Amino acid sequence: xxxxxxxxxxxxxxxxxxxxxxxxxxxxxxxxxxxxxxxxxxxxxxxxxxxxxxxxxxxxxxxxxxxxxxxxxxxxxxxxxxxxxxxxxxxxxxxxxxxxxxxxxxxxxxxxxxxxxxxxxxxxxxxxxxxxxxxxxxxxxxxxxxxxxxxxxxxxxxxxxxxxxxxxxxxxxxxxxxxxxxxxxxxxxxxxxxxxxxxxxxxxxxxxxxxxxxxxxxxxxxxxxxxxxxxxxxxxxxxxxxxxxxxxxxxxxxxxxxxxxxxxxxxxxxxxxxxxxxxxxxxxxxxxxxxxxxxxxxxxxxxxxxxxxxxxxxxxxxxxxxxxxxxxxxxxxxxxxxxxxxxxxxxxxxxxxxxxxxxxxxxxxxxxxxxxxxxxxxxxxxxxxxxxxxxxxxxxxxxxx
Amino acid sequence: xxxxxxxxxxxxxxxxxxxxxxxxxxxxxxxxxxxxxxxxxxxxxxxxxxxxxxxxxxxxxxxxxxxxxxxxxxxxxxxxxxxx
Numbered sequence: 001x002x003x004x005x006x007x008x009x010x011x012x013x014x015x016x017x018x019x020x021x022x023x024x025x026x027x028x029x030x031x032x033x034x035x036x037x038x039x040x041x042x043x044x045x046x047x048x049x050x051x052x053x054x055x056x057x058x059x060x061x062x063x064x065x066x067x068x069x070x071x072x073x074x075x076x077x078x079x080x081x082x083x084x085x086x087x088x089x090x091x092x093x094x095x096x097x098x099x100x101x102x103x104x105x106x107x108x109x110x111x112x113x114x115x116x117x118x119x120x121x122x123x124x125x126x127x128x129x130x131x132x133x134x135x136x137x138x139x140x141x142x143x144x145x146x147x148x149x150x151x152x153x154x155x156x157x158x159x160x161x162x163x164x165x166x167x168x169x170x171x172x173x174x175x176x177x178x179x180x181x182x183x184x185x186x187x188x189x190x191x192x193x194x195x196x197x198x199x200x201x202x203x204x205x206x207x208x209x210x211x212x213x214x215x216x217x218x219x220x221x222x223x224x225x226x227x228x229x230x231x232x233x234x235x236x237x238x239x240x241x242x243x244x245x246x247x248x249x250x251x252x253x254x255x256x257x258x259x260x261x262x263x264x265x266x267x268x269x270x271x272x273x274x275x276x277x278x279x280x281x282x283x284x285x286x287x288x289x290x291x292x293x294x295x296x297x298x299x300x301x302x303x304x305x306x307x308x309x310x311x312x313x314x315x316x317x318x319x320x321x322x323x324x325x326x327x328x329x330x331x332x333x334x335x336x337x338x339x340x341x342x343x344x345x346x347x348x349x350x351x352x353x354x355x356x357x358x359x360x361x362x363x364x365x366x367x368x369x370x371x372x373x374x375x376x377x378x379x380x381x382x383x384x385x386x387x388x389x390x391x392x393x394x395x396x397x398x399x400x401x
Numbered sequence: 402x403x404x405x406x407x408x409x410x411x412x413x414x415x416x417x418x419x420x421x422x423x424x425x426x427x428x429x430x431x432x433x434x435x436x437x438x439x440x441x442x443x444x445x446x447x448x449x450x451x452x453x454x455x456x457x458x459x460x461x462x463x464x465x466x467x468x469x470x471x472x473x474x475x476x477x478x479x480x481x482x483x484x485x
Contacts, residue, residue: 006474007452007455007456010456091452092476092477093452093476093477094477095450095476095477095478097422097424097450097477098422099422099424100422100423104424159426160430165427165430165431166420166423166427166428166430166431168418168419168420168423168431169418170416170417170418170435170438170445171416171417171418172415172416173414173415173416173417174413174414174415175413175414175417176409176410176411176412176413176414177408177409177410178408178409178410178414178446178480178482179417179419179446179448179480181448181473181475181478181479181480182475183475183476183477183478186476233452233453233455233456235425235453235456237425238425238426238453238456238457241426242426242429242457245426245429245430245433246429246430246433246457246461246464247464248429248457248460248461248464250456250460251456300424300425300426301425305425309424309425309452309453312452312477313477314424316424317424383464386465387465387466
């Protein structure tokens with residue numbers, strides 16, 4: 001039980017997510033993705049204020065119809081939100097946290113808008129690239145990833161400006177007692193909310209079962225995805241940004257492992273006839289990836305990152321979510337003007353067709369190998385630079401209480 | 402839990418950094434900057450209510466050969482004690 005309460009190592013959680021995402025593809029022929037559905041929410045909002053959404057071709061492209069409860073993505077995301085909340089309650093991570101300054105509010109909204117716009121311009125966020133696009137052998141996902149990484153570098157340079165730095169400074173003290181971190185006891189509240197979630201899950205199973213036999217399974221996947229994201233505190237943004245801010249690579253390694261594991265699975269499913277989703281390898285992916293990379297770093301979290309943090313009660317990330325939906329609406333509004341130059345003229349490249357099935361698989365794994373090598377070289381270079389001034393002194397030991 | 406308040410330590414804490422309310426990545430960035438202003442052997446106590454910080458503050462400390470003396474969690478609030 002205690003293990004269930006503590007957070008879990010991303011190095012274990014992310015590969016499990018990779019396997020689940022491959023299974024999800026196998027079961028549903030759909031990719032594990034979230035931004036398309038957020039865009040449809042934007043469509044619902046537009047309908048609500050009286051806009052006729054049928055004139056925007058982007059909504060046709062993403063098959064905007066019905067309600068979230070009638071769509072695989074919609075059911076999956078509702079499952080994710082509930083799964084996250086359950087995990088956050090079990091971990092006692094739910095706490096209402098308000099942004100500490102206007103700068104942070106601006107960052108959350110502005111970054112969220114950029115990320116939402118960029119992700120939809122490129123036909124999907126990091127999930128669609130790392131966990132579905134690359135493992136489904138779509139060239140666009142490689143382009144997206146490269147430009148996202150560049151974007152996170154530029155984003156990091158932006159948030160390292162003094163205006164974004166924390167105003168909190170450390171205080172000089174001389175004490176032998178620890179600060180009290182004992183919050184109110186939330187056990188009763190959390191247990192009641194868990195019971196409520198259980199009822200909600202059963203209710204959703206009931207209504208979804210009557211819609212389509214696949215939907216209860218999709219709900220289970222959503223619940224698992226969400227639960228694991230919160231448990232592992234899986235932050236894709238951190239996987240790139242923290243390379244630049246601190247040379248930290250644990251999340252990056254976890255994501256790479258997840259991709260390496262899930263690709264075998266998707267390959268087998270594709271060979272058995274499940275069609276892969278291939279998008280335009282065009283300028284829309286280049287610009288979209290870059291804007292997305294800058295946006296997630298300014299916001300402090302990508303699509304999945306804001307989802308679990310918002311459910312933990314961090315208001316900052318609820319604003320990021322609002323920003324995402326606004327950004328995707330903006331993209332829908334301009335899509336018909338820009339798509340002919342940026343997307344429609346670009347090829348949809350399937351690596352399994354270009355290099356043949358096994359050739360495509362090998363090329364993808366060579367790509368992973370190059371990523372791992374670059375990562376290793378970068379981290380080594382970073383810490384040589386950091387440790388130049390200080391020689392290693394103390395031995396490392398740790399006391400977990 | 403009241404008896405656990407203000408627990409005694411067998412070391413002297415030289416710096417205190419309370420980052421409650423700051424979202425990712427600022428707890429980690431501020432902490433790394435704090436190490437730069439400390440002398441070797443000095444001890445800092447860091448408080449953060451960013452759950453993600455458990456994946457970064459102890460990792461950054463070890464990456465820099467600092468000693469992680471304590472990682473403690475009380476619900477959403479985390480405490481790290483690090484010796485540079």
